[in-house]
Amino acid sequence: MPKAPRRILCVEDNEDIGFLLYTLLKREGFDVVITFTADEALSLAGREDFGLYILDATLESGSGLDLCRTLREAHPDTPVIFYSAAAFDSDREAALRAGACAYVTKPGTNELVAAVRRSLDAG
Secondary structure, three states: OOOOOOEEEEEOOOHHHHHHHHHHHHHOOOEEEEEOOHHHHHHHHHHOOOOEEEEOOEEOOEEHHHHHHHHHHHOOOOOEEEEEOOOOHHHHHHHHHHOOOEEEEOOOHHHHHHHHHHHHHHO
16 A cells, blocks of 8 residues: 555544644645544554554553554554653653654644654655
C-alpha cells in the first residue's frame, strides 16, 4: 500500500488537543484524520493510507508505545512522531526505541510542525 505523503493520522485521547492538532495541521496544508483510541487507529491504518502517524504516549485505550510498535511492524516506512506531555528523557528514549523518528513535548506546537515537515520531507 503506497503511503499518502501529506495525510496524517493523529491518535490523541484528549478531544481538545485532538481538535487543536487537527486545526493546526490543516492550517499548515496537511490532510488530517484524528482518532481517539489505539484500536480505531489500527483499524484506520489497516484500511487507509497515511504518510505519518502522530501518537500520544499515554492513551486511555492502551499504550502509545505498543501502538507505535504495531504500526512500525505493519508500516515500516511510515514515520511516527510522539506528541506527549511525558517530558522525561526516559519517555523520549522509550518512544525512539519503539520506532518513533521524533518526540515532541506538549505544548510545543511549533516544534511539532517542524518535526512533521522534517519527517515527511525525509520520506
